[in-house]
Amino acid sequence: MNALNAFSGYPGLLLNSGWYCTPTKNLCDGISSIYLSEDDPELVRESLPTNMKLIELLINQSPNNQQLLTAACQVFTVYAYSFLLRDAEIAMDEDFSTARKLYSRSRNLLKRARDYGL
Numbered sequence: 706m707n708a709l710n711a712f713s714g715y716p717g718l719l720l721n722s723g724w725y726c727t728p729t730k731n732l733c734d735g736i737s738s739i740y741l742s743e744d745d746p747e748l749v750r751e752s753l754p755t756n757m758k759l760i761e762l763l764i765n766q767s768p769n770n771q772q773l774l775t776a777a778c779q780v781f782t783v784y785a786y787s788f789l790l791r792d793a794e795i796a797m798d799e800d801f802s803t804a805r806k807l808y809s810r811s812r813n814l815l816k817r818a819r820d821y822g823l
Contacts, residue, residue, distance in 0.1 A: 753784045764821075778822035785814040 743749050760777045767773060793807035 750788050753780060753788075757781060757784065774821045778818045781814050781818035781821065785811040785818065789814065 740749055757777070757780055760773060760780060764770065764773045764777060789807050789811035793804045793811060796804040796807060
């Protein structure tokens with residue numbers, strides 16, 4: 706299974722190869738191709754939070770950079786929908802408390818994504 710398939714269950718979230726961008730286009734293309742060609746969705750899942758924080762660090766250094774703001778919006782949205790909300794739906798049947806925590810966490814990340822996108 707390709708990591709790309711992890712995102713395919715959520716229409717509109719699979720973004721073009723530039724879904725994760727940094728100030729340099731070459732770096733953006735390289736990182737995007739690595740994630741989109743990865744066949745281990747768990748590796749993607751585990752590494753995205755680190756990259757989310759890296760993007761936020763870069764935004765702190767360049768707060769008006771539209772590429773970074775768009776990248777943050779996109780990666781926070783992808784992570785929340787593809788991983789946290791999916792886990793919350795699975796947990797709903799067995800552990801309501803865990804599901805609520807996951808829904809809350811995903812809602813907070815989606816709010817951050819929205820704020821970066823505005």
